Amino acid sequence: MIPRIAPNQYGVPTLYVNDQPFLILGGELHNSSSSSADYMEKNVWPALRPLALNTVIAPVCWETLEPEKGSFDFSLTDSLLFQARQEGKKLILLWFGIWKNGETMYAPSWVKQDPITYFRACYSPDNPSDTVSPLCTAAIEADACAFARLMSHLRETDGEENTVIMVQVENEIGFLGAQRDYSKEAQKAYLAPVPPAMKEYAGIPADNTDSWYPLFGEDAPELFMTYHYCLAIQHIASAGKAEYPLPFNVNAWLEQFPEIPGSYPCGGPIAKYMDLWKKLVPSIDMLSPDIYLSDFKGVCDAYTAGDNPLFIPEARRDPVTASNVFYAFGQYNALGFSPFGIEDMFPVPSPSGSAPEEAPAPDPAVMAALNIDLSAFSNTGTAPYLQRSYEILSGMTGLLAEHRGSGKLHAFIRKNEHDKGIIIPLPETDIKLTYTGNRPGLPGTAGFLLENGPLGFYITGCNFQIEVLPKKGSEKKVSLIRLEEGTFSEDKFHPGRILNGDERMQAAIGPMASVLRFQVCLY
Structure with a gap:
């Protein structure tokens, strides 16, 4: 049976794998780790063995899947599946397609080299970015085609094994650096009448013909971008869902001080627009916060509003993550929890037998420019605490699943x-x-x-x-x-x-x- 999310006996959304409740004790890999099967075998899997996790969250990148237009290579994906089965782990795949962290990083070279067909979002009318616009239907259609091929391949190669239990569509989408896209296509759409779905969302009469700013004022740029990212993700996700309907999520780079769209990716699934995302993107099963902020409780409260199941695909790497994981499962009936850069927790010794090198620390200047809390990416001393927390939880996942929503x-x-x-x-x-x-x-x-x-x-x-x-x-x-x-x-x-x-x-x-x-x- 295909992994699915369904209510348990108490009505609490629960992930079922092989028809049994499954709690994700996960770890997300660094972005480039899964781009080499040899690197995974020698550097990643040995580093993960001391940690009692049951699920690895790993990217699958469009640039390696479709290096030439219409020509697909699933060898990396197949190696990842094989290795995960050998290690007895489940996988959650991150589809790095058009957008990753608000930018176009992992699109194939044939997309990057053709800015006419696959046009870019603009910071201002004459200042293009390197990010494909969410209004670029050619790019969205190409991404959807590749994603559908990936999901079809998973159905054929993993449909009986259920190694892959979930897929994330894109990564921390949105537009960084400006409040909206100023490309000529976006300008035309911004000045046109607001689409019917947005008028229905806002309770505006259907016969109103105003454009975005007259109707939404200062919120218009972000709502405009949110609408178009939602349409893009629904098109991509629905294409994949039609091939193999695994649970899908979209993750969020969170809104934070100074709360100006563009200082975080504008148009992504931030908490205040979750209801709009739920309305416009029915092919997505949950909206998932990447929690690097210190207010863990506040973020979890926001992302469990309504019927949204809580899955945390990226959590802080400092020792506080070893305590937060208990609250995620105990208070919010989380589907899963996953610190980022998990392979750094227990680095592998070098072949010479010398002590393993510490992973390089993030560049403080880069982190400050992106408005990211540097302390959230420090894993100094985290490993033994997280290891113990995961050992405890891994021994009682059935009990936790049994008591989700029981009041006990x-x-x-x-x-x-x-x-x-x-x-x-x-x-x-x-x-x-x-x-x-x-x-x-x-x-x-x-x-x-x-x-x-x-x-x-x-x-x-x-x-x-x-x-x-x-x-x-x-x-x-x-x-x-x-x-x-x-x-x-x-x-x-x-x-x-x-x-x-x-x-x-x-x-x-x-x-x-x-x-x-x-x-x-x-x-």
Whole structure:
């Protein structure tokens, strides 16, 4: 059966692979890693083995798939599928077609060398960019043709295996550097009457013949670009969906300070226009935030609005990602979580046996020019924390899937330095969590509690102390019968030490994630 997204017994959107719930513990590769099968074999797969991930997110690029117009080469894709199967991993493919990070980087040379047929968006009427315009129907049609061929090939070569469980259409689309496209084609469309779909979206009478600015004012440029990117993505995605209807997502470079379109890719699926994207792009199953901002909770809140399932294809690389992953699954029933540049976490030693080299740090000037938080791309010290978090979660994915939407899963996160803790109400007791940690270079405070009967629970995450209290207003007392540390494997808890005496007095989890099981009684 084809991987699909469907409601579970509680109505929560869930990814099913081989007809079983599947939670993505993922990692996204650097952009160029999958462009060489040899590089993948020698440098990437060995680096991923220490990390308990189950899914690798890897680009497939139009320039290598269709190096000459009409001539397709699937050898890299086939090598990637073969290697993933050998490693026992699932794949999510990123289609790097016309647009990647707001620019045209991965289109074939025959597209790049023909700016007349495949015309560019312009920063101003006489200042063209290197980015193909979203109004260029020739480029969109060519991209759709190549994407459809890719999906047809996946159906033929992977339809029984289900190695590929999802596909992302393009990457962080939008126009960087200006609030809209000023090419002659875009200028003509901008001054024409607003299309019926946009008038319906905005509640404007169908017989209104105004153009974009009179109807939408200062929001007109971004809405114009959003509309045309939506049309382009729907055309490309629908062509692929007709060949092989895997789940599709589109990812978002998030709107951020100074919130000026063009400082982030203008026209992409930012939170405030998710409803427009959902309306105009029905072939996409979810809109997915790339979360490098510090406000993890705020972004997740925005991207779970309405019926949008949460999938995080790119997450921060610093140690806080090792705590955020618990909140994503526990609070938002995320389909998956995936830090970027995952192969850097455990670099492979050189053939000479010398110590592995650290991956080069991003250029601060480039990051500043793109308005990107440099700290989000630091993986210093992240590996052991993320490894432990993934080990814990990989042992209990079935339990998490079973309890999505059941009301028995309770998540928490420290929102800011003034946030001291939380009381989690359970049916018979209350759980007091006091937040600890909050030091730079370490995971933050986050986790979840899973009820285990009326008077027991498991709790996991990072940086908090636990105290079991009687219900507010109750005259009963609470007694801790047993406190154990342990691990999960195949959804079964395997106890370790029984914590008593001195250790029982400080029931806590530090920056390295772990699991505790509590059993209490009332009298």
